[in-house]
Amino acid sequence: MEVKIGVQHAPREIVLESGQTADEVEAIVADALSGKSQLLSLVDEHGRKILVPADRLAYIELGEPAPRKVGFGAL
Numbered sequence: 001m002e003v004k005i006g007v008q009h010a011p012r013e014i015v016l017e018s019g020q021t022a023d024e025v026e027a028i029v030a031d032a033l034s035g036k037s038q039l040l041s042l043v044d045e046h047g048r049k050i051l052v053p054a055d056r057l058a059y060i061e062l063g064e065p066a067p068r069k070v071g072f073g074a075l
Contacts, residue, residue, distance in 0.1 A: 003060065003063070004063070006061075014052070016048075037054065
């Protein structure tokens with residue numbers, strides 16, 4: 001699923017494809033915003049970890065699950 005993260009005082013948003021479900025991402029974001037965690041920590045589909053300070057979050061946009069890619073394009 002596509003996740004877009006807006007960060008305060010940053011000109012661009014962070015965009016990542018996550019293998020987590022929308023409910024899992026929503027629970028992680030809720031924990032960060034409630035103060036249970038000082039960092040928003042998500043893992044993308046390539047195993048990279050994205051960390052954002054919870055007090056700098058502007059918005060989170062959860063997109064549709066990524067469709068399966070078919071064809072001969074670059075990987």
